[in-house]
Amino acid sequence: MFGWLRRKHSLFARGDVVTLVAMSPGESGVIVDVRGGRRMEERLAALGVRSGKRIKKVSSMLLRGPITIEVDRSQVAIGFHTAARILVDVSVK
Numbered sequence: 001m002f003g004w005l006r007r008k009h010s011l012f013a014r015g016d017v018v019t020l021v022a023m024s025p026g027e028s029g030v031i032v033d034v035r036g037g038r039r040m041e042e043r044l045a046a047l048g049v050r051s052g053k054r055i056k057k058v059s060s061m062l063l064r065g066p067i068t069i070e071v072d073r074s075q076v077a078i079g080f081h082t083a084a085r086i087l088v089d090v091s092v093k
Contacts, residue, residue: 016091020057020067020083028056029090036085044082048072055088 017032031053034041044050048071058068064080 017087017089020055020069020086020088021060021080023057023088023090025057025059027090028054029088030092031055032087032089034086036082040082040085044078044086047076047078048074049076049078049086055086 016029023029031049031051033051034044034049036044041050049055049069053071056070058070058075060067066077066079067083068075068077069083
């Protein structure tokens with residue numbers, strides 16, 4: 001439906017790897033990489049967001065608002081720019 005959004009926010013096109021921002025609400029996949037500094041990676045790891053984990057996008061707000069995700073049966077909200085740095089393989093079911 002919003003193919004232009006998926007292309008715009010995917011950092012590279014390799015298979016079905018997209019950023020968390022480009023995913024549709026309800027879509028899930030496995031985290032491939034977190035593209036950020038050490039502090040951001042540590043903060044996300046404390047929330048359970050790290051490579052190899054299954055993640056589900058629950059909802060997102062308009063105009064670059066926070067994005068709600070589900071990891072390990074807990075829901076957290078992260079900022080738009082942080083979500084744009086999380087790469088997810090959506091082909092893994």
